[in-house]
Amino acid sequence: MIRIANGQGFWGDSLEAPVNQVRRGPIDYLTLDYLAEITMSILQKQRSRDPRAGYARDFVEMIARVLPDLVERRIRVIANAGGVNPAACRDAVLGVAKRQGIDIRVATVAGDDIMDRLDQLIQRGIELRNMDTGEPLSAIRAQVQSANVYFGAFPVADALARGAQIVITGRCTDTGLAMAPMIHEFGWKADDWDKLAAGTIAGHTVECGAQCTGGNCQVDWDTIPDMADIGYPIIEAEPDGTFAITKHAGTGGRVTVASIKEQLLYEMGDPHEYITPDCVADFTTIHLEQTGADRVRFSGIRGRPATEFYKVSISYSAGFKAIGSLVYAWPDAYKKARAADQILRQRLERLGLRFEAMRSEFVGANGCHGIAAAEPSPEVEPQLAEVVLRFGVRSENRAAVERFTKELAPLVLNGPPVVTGLGGGRPKVEEIVAYWPALIPKHEVTPEVGVWPNEN
């Protein structure tokens, strides 16, 4: 049995979680996810300004904190912290090790970045059509900011086989980060579909960190113990593809069949075919069993052969937006917020401003659930303590969005009464970087695995 811990559910997750996973109980592997779909474009911009940037710096700081513990406890680390510059991330980590006087082997998995090959691919008839809309990439080619293939678990397993203690990848599936140790330790083959499906589902369960150990859990949420010290998930994986999900003893949170089921359904599409580069996993075959306190066992998982394609994550600039808000207080808070919304719309109209999208929400009345929540009842409505008018616009035209940002503040003095909430100043104009999912035949791209200090 091997223990694979998740210490980071997304870039921006708890800085203490990976440290706790390393120090507060036994684990063999620590996996960390730093890349959201949009993150790559931010990192691409950083690299264009500085050739040594373009990776998750939080990761390097985390390694600096725990490197002696990692070595002493023989824990190996796998992270997609490389972003668009895995080599620079590797050099930063090797620099930390050198300063601490520790010898380590660091691997990178690269080759996922196809930005420089886009035109050539399109010319050869690989259209990189948007998986949702069917449009070919040529429609937005000029706006593309980054393009990265999602690799699976096998290149990472290769890096582990070559002795790496820390594996830094570029774009790689979250599930692949967690499954790679199973492939490496148990010798799973590329056509062990049931085992690969099990490893993939283990990875999916832990990929959002504490969201499977009691975080964001709806069942008896107010009795979940010590949420302030919530434990992050650990996979206890067996060679036959069965596994248990647990957390370190003495940490807060709760691992139950209910908390696990909620995470299994997160971002779920067709449960019969959860497609990764490694296999197609069938979520309708999962058997769950509570086998102890904070321990849920998985068995029975079946999988099918992988597809011939990798998914590509492409980011492109898609205009500008700005969102601002005003807070209206009792009495008649909702009525005032609605009146302000109408006044604002009339003023934007008089200015002749055109937007691709314009949206108002009334936070405190029905902002989250919209029409499903319906209108507040006539008894409740005038008594609401406050309602936030949240107003946003989107346009290709930056000047129009900029002009909108100057129309919110005047409403404090020249609109409905008892209003506040401008502490943050005018809303900021944001450049929108949107996401374009596509597919590419697997034979078009090859993962590049390297280990440093150089094996030769």
Place this chain on the structure above:
Amino acid sequence: MAKRKLIELAHARSGDKGDTANVGIIARKPEYYPILVREVTAERVKQHFAGICKGKVERFELPNLGALNFLLHESLDGGGTLALKADPQGKTYSTALLRMEIDADSL
């Protein structure tokens, strides 16, 4: 038949894939699952999210988990960074669906 709020019978989690939201609902007791299958149809979910879900609703059954998964296409104002919504990832759609009233004789 007695009317019950779905939240008495199920818990849920929701998320996004581009402009599509997914809402998974899970029976709080095994005997509630057939009620969910009978009552919470794709058509009813589409109707429940009228004005929010502009595309089709697909339903998938997971009897092994006592769960149903719904895909609500064109429901996130363009999705991701394009959306102007406070909840562009549909993270609160889980309990939006649990507001639904269904027929449930005895619980």
